[in-house]
Amino acid sequence: MNQWWQEEVIYQIYPKSFKDSNGDGIGDINGIREKLPYLKDLGITMLWICPIFKSPMIDNGYDISDYQDINPEFGTLDDLENLITEAKELDVKIILDLVVNHSSDDHPWFQEALANPNSKYRDYYIFKKSVDGRPPNNWRSIFGGSVWEKVRDEETYYLHTFDKRQPDLNFENPELRKEIYKMINWWLERGIAGFRIDSITFIKKDQDYSSLEADGVDGLVTCKHKTRNRPGISAFLHELKAQTFDKYDCVTVGEAPGVGYEEFGDYIGEDGYFSMIFDFKYSDIDVESGSDWFKRTDWTVEEFRNLVFKSQEAIQKVGWGANFIENHDQPRAISKLIREPQYQNYLGGSALAMMYMFLRGTPFLYQGQEIGATNFTRQFIEQFDDISSIDNYYRSMSEGFSKEEALHFVNLRSRDNTRTPMHWDCSKYAGFSTHTPWLEMNENYKTINVASQEDDSSSLLSFYKLLISTRNTSQYRDTLIYGNIIPIYDTKPHIISYYRTREKETLQVIVNMSDDETDMDVQSATPIISNYEAMQINDTCITLKPYEAMLIKLN
Template sequence: MKNWWQEEVIYQIYPKSFNDSNNDGIGDINGIREKLPYLEDLGITMIWICPIFKSPMIDNGYDISDYQDINPDFGTIHDLEDLIKEAEQRGIKIILDLVVNHSSDEHPWFQEALENPSSKYRDYYIFRKPSNGAPPNNWRSIFGGSVWEKVRNEEIYYMHTFDKKQPDLNFENPELRREIYSMINWWLDKGIAGFRIDSITFIKKDQDYSSLPADGVDQLVTCKHKTRNRPGISEFLHELKQETFNKYDCVTVGEAPGVEYEEFDDYIGEDGYFSMIFDFKYADIDVESGSDWFKRTDWSIKEFRDLLFKSQEAIQKVGWGANFIENHDQPRAISKLIKDPSYQNYYGGSALALMYMFLRGTPFLYQGQEIGATNFTRQFIEQFDDISSIDNYYRSMSEGFSKEEALNFVNLRSRDNTRTPMQWNTSRYAGFSQYAPWLEVNENYDMINVASQEDDPESLLNFYRLLISTRNTSTHRDTLIFGNITPVYDTKENIISYYREGSTETLQVIVNLSSDKTSMEIQSFTSIISNYENIQNNDGSITLRPYEAMLIKLN
């Protein structure tokens, strides 16, 4: 069955860093409105906006203190309604971030739970008594330290999977669930197209709350074993879908780490909980665990390719995928996936773009990805805003690494890499604002920016425009959106190639993801897109230059 959201190209906006319309150093909703012509010109059809709800911004909006109000830094509900309306006139839909595993500790529910232990709101969160005078168990939070925080003046702890200012909501409580559903439906009634759903696999906890063997020098163990995608979560997710999403023609994109491939049918199959999910197995190739950045891997292109193909094959069996190489929690793809620094430019960026843009599924772009934004290099830990970066810096040193090594791990993996202000032009603060921004601009903004690429036909920005229009409006549209995908495994190790098969044509993507020249046997073809000027075709084989990428039609 074909669904409307399979045809979208989605652009993720980190509102705090996209465009500042009122010059206070913080991006805002009206800043997004100002850039709608740019986004329409890029060809995207939907915007996913990271959280703009009322929040103390401890985790940049993923700590919500009022689900039905907008944080004043970003504007007002009316600004959002105007954005939805104006975007719609340009053929662009809006989805918001849904964060329901936890709230802010400043949410009225939690404040009431602390103030009044006998109030119903105490059961909206997870409170447990100490174990032998210590926290209830030895689980480590995703952001480091115990998942338990002691309540002042009471012999009791509350649980937080993430930061201590993000207490977990208690999904075992049906009344809490009903409140959440009512809020979700309120937003859908406002005319948004759906939600990207944050950390949703954490809403079910093992109810024994038992300790496990420690896995670090802090004598704690990652909470993932007992809090992520646990037995019984299906009841919560089915109910969530029935009470909200099923009532609307909306799209839902689950952030679903910890879901094994054999469970994909439950998540995105015909009766799955969501329209599509993000798969992180290939995205986190550079680290052993997404929350332990000091456990680096020495990955190969072949390993990356095999993970990518495995993901595509698992998704294609049951449903639809959300394809991405960057987001607000990942470093910049060019810096992470292009191993030769001298190709962390147009060639590396265009090779990655072509490689993932034509996979089967809905492509997601993250702001700045289309101009080839890169990681930064910070000299001091004080230059970081991200709580996860600060935690990993100190955890790395507690695990025996030096200050320099710890800073290097953080520079490589920091979530601030993709949160630096969008690089619009060469003016001070990169055209993001006329006022010093909340986070330092990347030092290379005078080289990498929208203005310098806008009218350059050879730029990465215009290459992305070409890819998007080819997928969405060319004669190959049906094949590139709905066609089957068949990975090609018998190539040289640095080559990523796959077929897209439609009813009347077979297309092939070929990407040399290395700085070595290499060759590949090929049948007769017609070129559709290439990131080099002419394909070096030698009767039955092609020579691939460093980071050469192409989409061809087999004759």
């Protein structure tokens, strides 16, 4: 049965960097309100806003100290109410981030847990006794270093899968789970459309808490083996859904790393935990591990294509996917996926856009993606704000790389690449603010910005508008939204092509992901969209220019 959220086009906002309305250098809720007409004109139907809850901002809001209040730098609850109301008037829905694997160490629960070992809140988190004066095991956190932080004046440690100021919540405690459900329902009652659910596959830990063989020179081993998508998580996720999401007509998007394709039915099947999930297997193609940036890969277009296709086939069998090429944890797609610098522009950006926007599933755009934002190059580690960038820099050197190599890895992969302030125009601070921004701008804002593209029919921004309107409002919408996807594997290695089929209509997407001109055999077809001014279909053969991308209808 079709669901309303399958027709959405979702735009991810990193609020700290989207638009500053009050001149303090930090983006805010009223800045988002100011840009609602822009988003509506782009064709967006839903906004995913990264955490705006009260937080000390150690991990830019993913460390929450009060789940039911707004961080003052973003505004107030009233500001959010106004945003929800004004967005609704434009038929734009809003989802928020749900971060329940961990809280901030500033959260009153954790503060009470530290102050009073006999408090009930000690069991809201995961505390363990030291072993021979050492941490309980040798697990490494996602951000580097041990997952264990010692409690002052006690031979006790608490567990943090991420930063030490993000202690993990103890989902084994039913009282804690009830508190979480109450909070979730409180937000849904306020009129949001649902949640993107952060790091949810980490909420179940292996209860033996045993050490494993080290995988690094630090003597530690990634905690993923014992804390991610572990046996028993299904009970937690079924209960979460039953106590919250099932009571509302809401959408849920799971960040579900570590989930194998054989388990997708549990996550997004008919009785799945979530409406859709992100699949990271193709987005992390440039590194062997999403948390070890110094382990680079020499990937090929063919490998990338096959990962995308395998993901699509697995999702299509059981449910619905969330398609993306950028987010707040990834570098810019143009810089990562387009190898030739001369095509890291409109052509490369439009080829990527065509490639993924018509996949089966709900498309997600990240702020700035629609204008072709690129990575930056920082000269010093002190220029980075992202804690994972800093951890990876020092860990790279501990693994034997030079300072220059470590900085190179971080520049390629830093989460700050997508967290730099949005480029609205070419004025000072790119129209983001009248004040020095909280994070250093990308130096190319004078040439890559919204104002320079808004009235240009040949711009990447205009191309994204065309793709979105074609998916959602054209005569082809039913096929592009609800049709099946049939990957085409037997093309040249640098070609990504697939069919979208529904009843008697077959559409084909063809993308040349290289700087070579190349021929491709096709059936008799009618052109619909191309990222070049004109596409050439000669009987049953197409000559594809470098990074040419097209949508055609088979006759």
